[in-house]
Amino acid sequence: MKKESYIVLPILAVLCIALPLFYGDRYVIGQATVALIWATVALNWNLVFSMAGVFSLAQLAFFAVGGYTLAVLNGHFGISTWIALPVAGLVTMMVGMLSGAACLRLRGAYVALLTLALSQALYLLIVTDTACFRTEGGNCIPFTGGSRGLSRYEDFGFREFLPYPVSHIGDYGLAAALLIVSLFVAILVSRSPFGLGFRSIRDNEQYARARGLNRFRFQLSVFAISAAFTGMAGALYAGHFRVMGPNVLRLDVMLFVFAMIVVGGGLKIWGPLLGAAIITVLREVSVSFDSWQPTILGGIMLVVILLAPQGVSGLLALVDPRQRAGSRLERRKREGI
Amino acid sequence: MESIIQIFVSGLTLGAMYAVGTVSLSLLWGAVNVLNMAHGALLVIGGYASWYTATRLGIPPFLGYFSAALVSATMAVLMYLLILRWLKGRRGADVLIIVATFAIAMILENVVLNVFGGYAVAQPAKLSGGVYISSVFVPAQNILIMVLALVLMALLALILQRTALGRSIRAVAQNSQAAVLMGIKVQHTYIAVYAIAGAFAGFSGVLWSSISTLSPTMGFDPMLKAFVICVAAGLGQIGGALAVAILLGLAEAAIQYYVGVRFALPFLLLAVVALLIVRPQGLFGIHGKARQ
Amino acid sequence: MSEILECVGVGKRFGGVHALSDVNFTVTPGEIVGIGGPNGAGKTTLLEVITGLTPGSSGRVEFAGTDITGRTPEQVFCLGLARVFQSAAVFPSLTVFENVLAGVVYKGASKPRTPLTYRESDLEATRAAIDLVGLSDKADEVVEHLPILDRKLVTIASAICGKPKMLLLDEPVGGLTPPEIELLKEVLFKLKAHGITMLIIEHVMQFMSAMVDRVMILDAGRIIFNGAFNDMIRDVEVMRVYLGEQAAARLRESFAG
Numbered sequence: 001m002k003k004e005s006y007i008v009l010p011i012l013a014v015l016c017i018a019l020p021l022f023y024g025d026r027y028v029i030g031q032a033t034v035a036l037i038w039a040t041v042a043l044n045w046n047l048v049f050s051m052a053g054v055f056s057l058a059q060l061a062f063f064a065v066g067g068y069t070l071a072v073l074n075g076h077f078g079i080s081t082w083i084a085l086p087v088a089g090l091v092t093m094m095v096g097m098l099s100g101a102a103c104l105r106l107r108g109a110y111v112a113l114l115t116l117a118l119s120q121a122l123y124l125l126i127v128t129d130t131a132c133f134r135t136e137g138g139n140c141i142p143f144t145g146g147s148r149g150l151s152r153y154e155d156f157g158f159r160e161f162l163p164y165p166v167s168h169i170g171d172y173g174l175a176a177a178l179l180i181v182s183l184f185v186a187i188l189v190s191r192s193p194f195g196l197g198f199r200s201i202r203d204n205e206q207y208a209r210a211r212g213l214n215r216f217r218f219q220l221s222v223f224a225i226s227a228a229f230t231g232m233a234g235a236l237y238a239g240h241f242r243v244m245g246p247n248v249l250r251l252d253v254m255l256f257v258f259a260m261i262v263v264g265g266g267l268k269i270w271g272p273l274l275g276a277a278i279i280t281v282l283r284e285v286s287v288s289f290d291s292w293q294p295t296i297l298g299g300i301m302l303v304v305i306l307l308a309p310q311g312v313s314g315l316l317a318l319v320d321p322r323q324r325a326g327s328r329l330e331r332r333k334r335e336g337i
Numbered sequence: 338m339e340s341i342i343q344i345f346v347s348g349l350t351l352g353a354m355y356a357v358g359t360v361s362l363s364l365l366w367g368a369v370n371v372l373n374m375a376h377g378a379l380l381v382i383g384g385y386a387s388w389y390t391a392t393r394l395g396i397p398p399f400l401g402y403f404s405a406a407l408v409s410a411t412m413a414v415l416m417y418l419l420i421l422r423w424l425k426g427r428r429g430a431d432v433l434i435i436v437a438t439f440a441i442a443m444i445l446e447n448v449v450l451n452v453f454g455g456y457a458v459a460q461p462a463k464l465s466g467g468v469y470i471s472s473v474f475v476p477a478q479n480i481l482i483m484v485l486a487l488v489l490m491a492l493l494a495l496i497l498q499r500t501a502l503g504r505s506i507r508a509v510a511q512n513s514q515a516a517v518l519m520g521i522k523v524q525h526t527y528i529a530v531y532a533i534a535g536a537f538a539g540f541s542g543v544l545w546s547s548i549s550t551l552s553p554t555m556g557f558d559p560m561l562k563a564f565v566i567c568v569a570a571g572l573g574q575i576g577g578a579l580a581v582a583i584l585l586g587l588a589e590a591a592i593q594y595y596v597g598v599r600f601a602l603p604f605l606l607l608a609v610v611a612l613l614i615v616r617p618q619g620l621f622g623i624h625g626k627a628r629q
Numbered sequence: 630m631s632e633i634l635e636c637v638g639v640g641k642r643f644g645g646v647h648a649l650s651d652v653n654f655t656v657t658p659g660e661i662v663g664i665g666g667p668n669g670a671g672k673t674t675l676l677e678v679i680t681g682l683t684p685g686s687s688g689r690v691e692f693a694g695t696d697i698t699g700r701t702p703e704q705v706f707c708l709g710l711a712r713v714f715q716s717a718a719v720f721p722s723l724t725v726f727e728n729v730l731a732g733v734v735y736k737g738a739s740k741p742r743t744p745l746t747y748r749e750s751d752l753e754a755t756r757a758a759i760d761l762v763g764l765s766d767k768a769d770e771v772v773e774h775l776p777i778l779d780r781k782l783v784t785i786a787s788a789i790c791g792k793p794k795m796l797l798l799d800e801p802v803g804g805l806t807p808p809e810i811e812l813l814k815e816v817l818f819k820l821k822a823h824g825i826t827m828l829i830i831e832h833v834m835q836f837m838s839a840m841v842d843r844v845m846i847l848d849a850g851r852i853i854f855n856g857a858f859n860d861m862i863r864d865v866e867v868m869r870v871y872l873g874e875q876a877a878a879r880l881r882e883s884f885a886g
């Protein structure tokens with residue numbers, strides 16, 4: 001990931017404002033809200049991959065932690081969703097830093113396996129949770145809601161203070177704001193000494209150590225930032241749907257978000273956002289082949305990996321003549337000419 | 338006493354099954370440096386191949402083991418020839434391979450789901466009856482699993498240690514560039530490795546489905562356990578993986594018996610996480626450090 | 630004058646291999662010391678142990694009055710002992726400027742002095758270092774695409790921009806053509822003029838003879854020679870294990886004096 005320019009921020013903001021103005025359909029806005037939430041997850045996941053070079057599969061576990069934090073705080077303890085949202089970010093940040101520390105000494109495939117194991121352990125503990133935490137109307141509700149999830153809690157309450165025709169804009173605006181803030185932070189970090197440190201360690205860890213860069217601090221901070229935003233995205237998701245279940249930890253959800261990064265390309269900070277848009281549209285278009293969606297998604301990913309490993313944003317970058325010269329040179333070097 | 342026998346019977350059965358599946362994963366990692374996220378899907382394919390040949394083609398159920406091995410091996414080789422072959426040597430190849438095999442797994446499982454439906458079915462390649470050890474009933478299928486696992490392990494050891502193919506595999510595993518210089522046909526060796534790994538995965542798919550049931554998503558749990566075993570042993574350490582597989586089987590049976598089924602897998606996962614934090618290279622892994 | 634670097638009884642074993650055994654030497658401030666020896670003699674391992682990348686099995690290393698035995702590479706670098714790797718290690722996806730900048734931002738503490746912006750003094754030091762090695766017009770190029778000489782210059786610049794007291798260079802001219810060697814030599818002479826102490830591992834004898842005040846020869850993990858270059862090329866033991874009769878004779882001819 002090279003130094004990114006802030007120009008993508010106003011572009012994203014304009015797009016986010018333009019959509020409801022020109023296409024305010026309730027269904028479209030609903031889908032767009034979800035797309036924005038997934039885009040936030042993909043963006044922050046890619047931060048861990050591309051900037052820190054850590055192949056973590058824990059991102060949806062962070063997402064789940066955020067979502068469950070909101071659902072539990074509001075559902076069990078009656079705490080306002082508006083307070084639960086930042087708290088979810090904080091809690092997830094803590095969890096993220098712990099996972100970052102856990103896989104500090106591991107590399108490559110081991111990190112992938114460890115983080116997969118962590119999120120799977122979480123999944124199993126949730127789906128097998130049957131102990132009643134409280135009972136409501138004769139129904140037993142486990143702390144995590146068990147395999148059925150938690151559903152008796154509030155949303156962000158936009159319907160109460162936004163008039164009817166635009167009441168559905170509330171969640172959308174919140175999701176857009178979170179994505180924009182998150183993108184801003186990502187760019188800020190990538191341009192700062194912090195980002196330089198991340199990228200150096202990712203490129204060559206031993207050499208980076210010999211230049212005074214300590215992996216520990218960097219890995220923890222990238223996990224902290226990435227997890228905090230992902231957790232808030234999870235909380236938003238929980239608040240938007242008013243149901244939070246363990247199925248966000250399933251592998252096909254992971255593949256779905258991952259496809260956004262692969263298709264959009266991870267080399268540019270905005271690649272995963274483009275990917276989120278493409279995958280969302282693809283899903284809408286192929287909705288009549290619903291039962292074949294994993295195959296379609298997997299097929300697209302394979303094609304992209306084989307033919308355009310830097311994704312669509314990488315293809316777009318090829319239009320830039322300077323980059324093209326670079327990649328040609330690289331190819332020549334690889335082929336040993 | 339009875340509970341001890343009980344634990345040993347189910348623990349050793351689990352361990353034997355884990356061992357067969359783990360070999361597949363460990364071989365791919367050790368010899369060709371591939372972390373195969375499609376391992377679970379190969380198991381599923383194998384399980385269904387056996388089921389299909391027995392119930393639809395009317396072939397005797399026990400030939401199902403062979404059709405499973407054959408179909409999964411073919412699928413693994415195809416996976417290599419069509420996709421993974423092109424990813425080797427690319428920058429970030431290990432991550433690309435994880436992602437690609439992940440995508441392949443999704444496709445295979447989705448196809449199985451659409452073709453055979455999502456309902457769990459019974460695996461026909463299964464023995465009924467059993468024997469009593471003191472007062473504990475030991476199903477015949479459990480005994481078969483242990484025997485088959487032993488035979489397969491012996492076969493693998495024979496291939497790796499005694500044949501020309503085994504020598505090439507070991508050479509490629511140590512250094513594929515040097516192997517090329519020594520005149521080993523690396524491409525053929527790779528294909529052989531995928532075929533063997535696929536066959537073991539398919540076989541283990543039949544074993545797994547024979548004591549539980551066959552469904553399109555049955556592969557995930559065994560895959561996760563195979564990962565856990567490989568990581569705990571140190572990726573690519575086949576011998577170590579076998580030892581850990583047996584240990585894990587026993588530990589799981591004991592936890593299930595004394596603490597409860599619910600905690601067995603999460604507990605093991607967390608134990609491995611803890612192990613990795615303390616000893617990143619696994620129990621038997623050698624701490625290889627990249628040199629500048 | 631007191632020494633800047635001192636190794637006392639340093640040993641390193643890899644399983645059964647004694648990569649280093651009982652290595653003792655000192656370097657005084659401002660001195661340029663060369664290290665030679667056959668492949669696998671333990672030269673790179675010596676640098677690894679000094680800089681803390683691999684811990685030594687025995688012995689003690691002292692740098693500028695501080696015991697640095699068992700310190701991490703980060704700490705050693707921050708104390709002012711910078712290493713240039715054998716294989717021209719760089720951060721391939723970063724530009725020349727970023728590569729060099731990375732060598733100064735985290736020096737001192739292992740965190741940026743200002744978390745989100747760069748200090749003007751760091752940017753200044755980076756520009757100066759890039760200028761010194763003569764890469765100013767390539768400052769914004771991605772290092773991956775640069776030829777080997779430029780990459781070597783980049784890692785030297787990143788080592789010096791944090792103003793270290795001493796440099797450890799591992800085969801700085803290995804793999805370069807004679808004109809390129811000349812260019813690199815000039816850069817190192819500039820550093821020498823700045824009074825930076827250097828420990829240079831090198832096989833290229835012409836280069837070694839021009840640069841160093843003193844030579845040490847390592848063989849099988851032991852120092853078998855420690856003295857002037859001109860004595861080294863006459864040393865029987867060195868001739869036997871490292872240079873060979875003919876090469877030594879040729880060297881004696883070209884450096885007759």
Ligand SMILES: Nc1ncnc2c1ncn2[C@@H]1O[C@H](COP(=O)(O)OP(=O)(O)OP(=O)(O)O)[C@@H](O)[C@H]1O
Nearest residue numbers: 626628643646648667668669670671672673674675
């Ligand atoms: N990490 C390691 N594990 C095992 N043995 C090692 C390791 N690092 C170095 N060695 C061994 O230590 C000895 C010294 O190696 P070293 O790289 O220091 O030699 P060198 O003098 O730098 O050689 P060259 O001139 O080729 O660079 C060699 O025998 C090498 O095989």
Ligand SMILES: [Mg+2]
Nearest residue numbers: 672673674715
């Ligand atoms: Mg060396």
